[in-house]
Amino acid sequence: MKNETAPAGSLKRHMGLKASNTISNTIIYILLVIMSIVWLIPFICIVLQSFRVESTWQVGYVIPKQWGWKNYIDLWHTDFKKWYLNTLIIALVTAVIQTVIVLCMSYTLSRFRFKLRKPLMQFMLILGMFPGMLTMIILYRVLKDLGLTQANAVPGLILVYVASSGMGYYVSKGFFDTIPKSLDEAARVDGATRAQVLYKIILPLAKPIVIYTILTAFMAPWGDFVFARYISFGTSAGMNVAVGMYNWLNLDQIGQCYTRFCAGGVIVAIPVTILFMCLQKYYVEGVTGGAVKG
Amino acid sequence: MKKYSDLEYLQLSKGKRFLYKLASFFLAIPTFFKNLGLGIGRFFKNLVLSIGREFADIFSTFKNGDWKTKVSYLVMGFGCLARGQILRGLLFLAFEVIFIVYMITTGGYWLGMLPSLGKIGPHEEYSVVHDAYTTVYGDNSFKILLYGVLTLFFIVAFIYTWRANVKQNKIAEQILKSGKKLRSGKDDLRSMVDDNFHKTLLALPLTGILLFTVMPIVFMILVAFTNYDGAHDGFNNALFQWVGLDNFRTMLSWSGSGVNYSATFGEILSWTLIWAFFATFTNYFLGMFVAMMINKKGIHLKKVWRTVLVMTIAIPQFISLLYVSKMFSLNGIINGLLIDLKLISPSNAIDFLGNNAHSGLLPRIMVIIINIWIGIPYLMLIATGILMNIPADLYESSKIDGASGWKQFTKITLPYMLFITGPYLLTSFTSNMNNFNVIYLLTGGAPTNAAASGAAGSVGYTDLLITWLFKITTGAESKYYLASVVGILVFIVVAVISLIVYNVLPSVKNEEDFQ
Numbered sequence: 130m131k132n133e134t135a136p137a138g139s140l141k142r143h144m145g146l147k148a149s150n151t152i153s154n155t156i157i158y159i160l161l162v163i164m165s166i167v168w169l170i171p172f173i174c175i176v177l178q179s180f181r182v183e184s185t186w187q188v189g190y191v192i193p194k195q196w197g198w199k200n201y202i203d204l205w206h207t208d209f210k211k212w213y214l215n216t217l218i219i220a221l222v223t224a225v226i227q228t229v230i231v232l233c234m235s236y237t238l239s240r241f242r243f244k245l246r247k248p249l250m251q252f253m254l255i256l257g258m259f260p261g262m263l264t265m266i267i268l269y270r271v272l273k274d275l276g277l278t279q280a281n282a283v284p285g286l287i288l289v290y291v292a293s294s295g296m297g298y299y300v301s302k303g304f305f306d307t308i309p310k311s312l313d314e315a316a317r318v319d320g321a322t323r324a325q326v327l328y329k330i331i332l333p334l335a336k337p338i339v340i341y342t343i344l345t346a347f348m349a350p351w352g353d354f355v356f357a358r359y360i361s362f363g364t365s366a367g368m369n370v371a372v373g374m375y376n377w378l379n380l381d382q383i384g385q386c387y388t389r390f391c392a393g394g395v396i397v398a399i400p401v402t403i404l405f406m407c408l409q410k411y412y413v414e415g416v417t418g419g420a421v422k423g
Numbered sequence: 424m425k426k427y428s429d430l431e432y433l434q435l436s437k438g439k440r441f442l443y444k445l446a447s448f449f450l451a452i453p454t455f456f457k458n459l460g461l462g463i464g465r466f467f468k469n470l471v472l473s474i475g476r477e478f479a480d481i482f483s484t485f486k487n488g489d490w491k492t493k494v495s496y497l498v499m500g501f502g503c504l505a506r507g508q509i510l511r512g513l514l515f516l517a518f519e520v521i522f523i524v525y526m527i528t529t530g531g532y533w534l535g536m537l538p539s540l541g542k543i544g545p546h547e548e549y550s551v552v553h554d555a556y557t558t559v560y561g562d563n564s565f566k567i568l569l570y571g572v573l574t575l576f577f578i579v580a581f582i583y584t585w586r587a588n589v590k591q592n593k594i595a596e597q598i599l600k601s602g603k604k605l606r607s608g609k610d611d612l613r614s615m616v617d618d619n620f621h622k623t624l625l626a627l628p629l630t631g632i633l634l635f636t637v638m639p640i641v642f643m644i645l646v647a648f649t650n651y652d653g654a655h656d657g658f659n660n661a662l663f664q665w666v667g668l669d670n671f672r673t674m675l676s677w678s679g680s681g682v683n684y685s686a687t688f689g690e691i692l693s694w695t696l697i698w699a700f701f702a703t704f705t706n707y708f709l710g711m712f713v714a715m716m717i718n719k720k721g722i723h724l725k726k727v728w729r730t731v732l733v734m735t736i737a738i739p740q741f742i743s744l745l746y747v748s749k750m751f752s753l754n755g756i757i758n759g760l761l762i763d764l765k766l767i768s769p770s771n772a773i774d775f776l777g778n779n780a781h782s783g784l785l786p787r788i789m790v791i792i793i794n795i796w797i798g799i800p801y802l803m804l805i806a807t808g809i810l811m812n813i814p815a816d817l818y819e820s821s822k823i824d825g826a827s828g829w830k831q832f833t834k835i836t837l838p839y840m841l842f843i844t845g846p847y848l849l850t851s852f853t854s855n856m857n858n859f860n861v862i863y864l865l866t867g868g869a870p871t872n873a874a875a876s877g878a879a880g881s882v883g884y885t886d887l888l889i890t891w892l893f894k895i896t897t898g899a900e901s902k903y904y905l906a907s908v909v910g911i912l913v914f915i916v917v918a919v920i921s922l923i924v925y926n927v928l929p930s931v932k933n934e935e936d937f938q
Contacts, residue, residue: 187754
């Protein structure tokens with residue numbers, strides 16, 4: 130008897146386990162579906178409302194009663210083109226220069242052992258604890274003296290973004306740390322200079338982190354708001370998309386510009402999102418690596 | 424307190440272990456500050472000693488050196504030139520010439536004005552041409568402070584270069600004495616891409632950081648000791664002056680004239696800390712939870728779930744945040760939906776982000792919730808990467824030992840995650856303290872905190888220190904000096920938290936190192 134009940138019992142337990150597993154999986158699926166909806170709803174709403182023609186202000190419903198391209202056409206007749214072009218230029222130039230600077234910085238701190246290395250890193254850690262906004266006042270005045278504010282805000286903004294970008298070396302330094310040093314040493318033994326080691330050996334291996342750096346540097350200017358607003362200082366010609374479109378949601382403009390904001394949002398988000406989704410793999414690698422190494 | 428050995432510690436009950444850890448954490452804090460003090464003391468002692476050593480070396484080099492070395496003390500690079508190192512010599516010499524010319528033409532003026540920040544302000548003067556009184560502009564305090572600081576930097580650089588020049592001579596003499604050849608200019612250039620490649624690589628980034636981060640920070644720290652504001656802009660309406668510690672006194676004393684800044688500061692600081700705590704940990708645990716759900720065996724379409732979340736990272740924050748803030752506004756979609764569902768009547772729509780009741784409790788909760796929406800995708804990515812690295816056999820063996828899913832989570836997953844992401848948690852806490860975008864784009868600091876609004880810039884219940892700083896700067900009075908004080912205080916808070924966590928936590932954490 131005993132011999133017979135034992136397998137039956139374990140089978141029952143097995144069945145129970147399976148059932149509870151199915152239940153928990155179902156719950157998880159439900160949660161994931163709800164989550165996906167919550168995460169996507171704002172974006173779906175933006176897209177839907179950008180096609181709304183019957184009114185330009187905020188309404189309590191989502192699905193337009195009348196569809197059309199009017200908001201996008203309106204967009205074309207505002208300064209949006211200018212803002213978009215500004216942002217694109219800033220993003221492209223920043224992406225290139227910032228990547229070079231970050232790579233120089235992180236490669237050096239990862240590979241070379243010089244006397245001031247540790248103090249330098251500690252110093253930059255401390256610098257990073259100051260709120261960046263504090264420097265805004267003086268940088269604005271300095272840029273103003275150089276003639277790089279308001280209508281000329283684009284070069285000014287690039288200068289500011291690029292100049293301090295060396296501080297953000299952590300993620301790529303972590304990556305360089307994982308490339309074995311024996312590679313460098315082997316090349317050095319074969320007579321390569323330090324510079325040749327960097328160009329011929331390390332850079333080809335560092336492709337993921339190069340792409341990650343380019344991607345993040347490219348994406349940041351699209352969302353920068355504070356500094357861009359301070360430096361363009363109310364001059365439409367020098368604004369980026371964030372600053373320009375922010376004004377559309379001010380109390381006095383939201384009545385006419387709400388749906389236009391949605392349309393602009395779609396136009397801004399599409400290229401950035403496509404680029405991001407294409408390079409997602411590298412982004413995930415960078416973010417994960419960065420967090421693990423601190 | 425009695426210190427337990429490892430064996431004794433393991434014999435304690437759970438509650439006692441926790442209390443023991445807690446006690447040892449707090450007991451470690453005084454030691455930490457003691458060590459910090461000792462460390463600072465040691466630093467200055469070493470500094471004084473090394474400066475003394477430098478001077479001794481400078482004198483002995485002069486005494487023992489040949490005439491070429493001695494001339495180099497006055498004419499930089501002379502020794503190099505005389506010994507055939509043309510490139511180095513010329514660089515040293517050029518630097519000295521530039522320095523002297525700069526100091527004579529403009530540097531001296533800036534430096535001389537620095538203690539007073541300008542003597543003649545803008546004033547009315549009779550002009551013969553216009554036959555009327557016109558405003559004549561005098562000194563520019565802003566430029567004096569800015570270029571004064573730059574000149575000081577330049578002087579430090581000069582002293583450093585001069586010292587390097589002296590050292591060069593000493594080394595060159597030694598090399599020649601031992602019968603070897605000196606490096607030529609060609610060798611020097613070659614070393615820039617080889618032995619000294621790190622200097623080449625760092626030159627550009629560090630110059631940028633020096634000019635656009637270090638210099639502004641030094642400048643703004645100094646501004647905290649002046650009365651620089653909209654009414655004293657240093658040139659157009661009035662000069663500004665040094666005021667010593669007055670601004671810190673205004674900010675920190677309890678009896679300000681009219682406005683109580685310290686109470687406002689304390690209120691905003693406490694909300695900033697609460698916000699940073701919740702923003703960090705809600706995201707952390709919920710993100711981990713989501714990652715675990717997606718990673719669970721038997722869940723299909725993993726890629727789809729992940730992609731949906733990751734996509735939200737791609738969309739620039741100003742679009743998503745501004746849009747969400749409008750969704751929750753009085754006539755936004757959420758209220759529209761609630762009205763359609765007959766849950767509320769149109770007349771009492773809920774002001775999610777502007778409700779003033781209970782010191783803005785609802786907006787405060789809302790920004791934390793919306794921040795979860797923003798933050799979970801990042802945390803999901805990070806947690807996924809880490810969870811995949813946890814050795815699967817740990818789970819297998821624990822399962823054989825009969826551990827439940829919850830037990831696996833608390834005994835394996837959580838310790839592993841916390842151990843690996845400890846530093847990340849700290850940085851994300853401090854960056855949440857300075858999370859300008861989320862607060863400013865969502866609420867702009869609203870609803871207004873009537874009690875504190877007398878303080879510069881209108882203060883709201885969801886204002887963080889950083890948005891307050893921004894409001895002070897851009898407010899009607901533009902009290903830059905006050906913004907500087909706030910900035911410095913933010914720095915102090917962040918630095919103290921980081922220091923304590925970095926130094927105290929590991930001693931506790933090491934005990935529970937993940938095994």
